[in-house]
Amino acid sequence: MRRRGTDTMALDHEKQLAATTTPIPGFLVFDLTVHGDNRGWFKENWQRAKMTALGLPDFGPVQNNISFNDEVGVTRGIHAEPWDKFISVATGRVFGAWVDLREGPSFGTVFTCEIDPGVAVYVPWGVGNAYQTLEPNTAYTYLVNAHWSPEAKYTFLNLADETVAIDWPIALDDAILSDKDRAHPRLDAVTPFPPAMPRVLVTGAHGQLGRALMAQLPDAGFLPVGVDLDKLNIADRASVDAYDWSTVDVIVNAAAWTDVDGAETAQGRPRAWAANATGPANLARVATEHGLTLVHISSEYTFDGTRAPHREDEMPSPLGVYGQSKAGGDAAVAATPRHYLVRTSWVVGEGKNFVRTMVDLAGRGIAPKVVDDQVGRLTFTTDLAAGIIHLLRHGAAWGTYNLSNEGTPLSWAAVAKRVFALSGHDPQDVSPISTAEYFAGKDAAPRPADSTLDLTRIEATGFRPPSMEERLDAYVAQLRRDGSGQQPTVNRPD
Structure with missing residues (x-):
């Protein structure tokens, strides 16, 4: 995969749209087709018909959010919400870390990878997610299929939890974190998400x-x-x-x-x-x-x-x-x-x-x-x-x-x-x-x-x-x- 940056020359314009499964049940990684030339690049960031044919659930997004980060090392997470998400990068590069916080045998399973404009991930309901920027002026976008609500229950895990032991590219001591994220509980204190009920x-x-x-x-x-x-x-x-x-x-x-x-x-x-x-x-x-x-x-x-x-x-x-x-x-x-x-x-x-x-x-x-x-x-x-x-x-x-x-x-x-x-x-x-x-x-x-x-x-x-x-x-x-x-x-x- 291309991990050198997001300039036009670094992106793989020959790559075809594809989906890959991961150790976390239901979590998918998508290789996106990026079309580019000397003017820049273009991609279909989310394409319902093509992606559902590759196994993406028809999850019905209702909101599109963008997170912009000025500096290298901005780290957010680990947050698990009661909705599904489709995450991709508009510009820059991020390191993503995901921990399954759902009740069941996969509780605590970890998956990590880098995301640039040519990669996207589908994060199921109840899977904790965290992102660390690897380039300045990085923006990533996510589609969600439920609106944020003050009454909704969210689950958090400490970024430095020793059990999941995420290998952050930028050490957390050198990263930019919020006080709330620093205070999240360790895995043994996390109440798992109950199984999703339709x-x-x-x-x-x-x-x-x-x-x-x-x-x-x-x-x-x-x-x-x-x-x-x-x-x-x-x-x-x-x-x-x-x-x-x-x-x-x-x-x-x-x-x-x-x-x-x-x-x-x-x-x-x-x-x-x-x-x-x-x-x-x-x-x-x-x-x-x-x-x-x-x-x-x-x-x-x-x-x-x-x-x-x-x-x-x-x-x-x-x-x-x-x-x-x-x-x-x-x-x-x-x-x-x-x-x-x-x-x-x-x-x-x-x-x-x-x-x-x-x-x-x-x-x-x-x-x-x-x-x-x-x-x-x-x-x-x-x-x-x-x-x-x-x-x-x-x-x-x-x-x-x-x-x-x-x-x-x-x-x-x-x-x-x-x-x-x-x-x-x-x-x-x-x-x-x-x-x-x-x-x-x-x-x-x-x-x-x-x-x-x-x-x-x-x-x-x-x-x-x-x-x-x-x-x-x-x-x-x-x-x-x-x-x-x-x-x-x-x-x-x-």
Whole structure:
């Protein structure tokens, strides 16, 4: 490598862009291509497409900083911050020293090298870094993917620590240091950075799916933050733009307007479009701008129910406003590069749902009429949340995935009969009725006749949902143990 200085003649203009790994996991050294002649030199300091192809994480920088140093021997560090950095030199030369301060087997691992305009390094979150200038008027620049915050926790290591024993080109006694850097602790007094946990923002955190996600994400190695309308109105651009997205890695949008019949009214129509289309479009925009992963929950109501089982590539054919608004949101989400569009059906979880209503009716001795010409599969939120987490943890290919429970599709009437039987009541108390008869004389949205989803793609990733019969049996048994049902507050079986 060129270590003689940074004049044009000293730089290697034949060198090709390349990445090299180091003893510190995730830490990369980049050889940069520098183009020069008698006028000076030019380089692509950071080039996302080329460098990610060589292994640089698509780390989404949000800030660019420059450190200028007048004199030889200026030494800064060793500082470890909760963000990733891409370091390069604009002019001059520095000696860089890095110590892994993350919890784990590589704690205390050291790597050093010189950096000039033809070399750059990628420093992962939690790796301590220090720099010593080797030429006057040296400036180095670094891209970071989080904003500095006075509330953030930083970790420091003494530049003279005997354990890591960095061989400084200029002895520290002769170097220029700040008093703060001289006072940093030795390695045996450093509290390691805990393992990095992807930060997941869950919208609609108090809904059925939101609750299941908030319960499962921590055990899966994710740091969940739940928000609802009072904290983040996804349909309001100003609210979305004001949110600090530098604190988020993944958005799971579990917020939606799900009143299918209400969406057909003059009051409900704009609310459905705001929540189901405008909101996802706002989230897709910030996901693209900040390089975030967006998980969005869709519905089988985007289809008319005539071509089941519905595949992921089926063209939308919604029958009503709810399905139309969901299809609009789906189109916006599909435009952001890092997305999982998870389409589901007949959701059952903690909160108001069809199964709870049937348990309540059975317990009160009410014999309901339930439609028998709409068929599909139930989706229990524990399994829906688990499937979403599976996609995130295993880095599945971006795109659309159908996700419901497995099993033979049933009609709503058949589900109700099974619930009555599981509740210790006569399933014959449930009277099958057609959709037309059920909604006769009522203002109601059209429903897809067949909601069955093809699960081939999600199962190809290694996730196979349990059967809905198995989950339904366990769910009803739990409701009976808890003595919980719910008053029937809706006039629709979905």
